[in-house]
Amino acid sequence: MDSSHIALLKTCTHYFLHFVFPLFIAWVFYRENWKKVYLILLATMLVDLDHLFANPIFDPNRGSIGFHFLHSYYAIAVYFLMLFFKGNIRIIGVGLLFHMLTDFQDFYFWSH
Numbered sequence: 494m495d496s497s498h499i500a501l502l503k504t505c506t507h508y509f510l511h512f513v514f515p516l517f518i519a520w521v522f523y524r525e526n527w528k529k530v531y532l533i534l535l536a537t538m539l540v541d542l543d544h545l546f547a548n549p550i551f552d553p554n555r556g557s558i559g560f561h562f563l564h565s566y567y568a569i570a571v572y573f574l575m576l577f578f579k580g581n582i583r584i585i586g587v588g589l590l591f592h593m594l595t596d597f598q599d600f601y602f603w604s605h
Contacts, residue, residue, distance in 0.1 A: 515531060540564070543561040572589040
């Protein structure tokens with residue numbers, strides 16, 4: 494597979510994990526309120542606003558995890574602790590942790 498196909502697969506995987514897989518999470522684990530949960534999971538992507546404080550804002554050779562303050566290991570620990578709460582706090586924690594996992598795989602699982 495050449496680099497253009499890998500780049501396309503990486504991009505498709507990234508956006509699938511950010512937009513489609515949260516729908517699966519909402520449908521499977523929160524079927525009664527899946528629409529609300531899906532919107533909450535999508536809203537957790539606002540965590541990427543911390544990219545606006547970086548220079549440059551986007552660098553394909555820089556991983557988000559451990560660099561941006563809302564993607565820091567301290568923040569990830571807080572997101573993990575959110576899993577021990579009930580209701581929307583837990584859903585937000587799930588969304589944020591899944592977002593971190595998506596960003597992690599996006600940088601570390603694909604060859605540069």
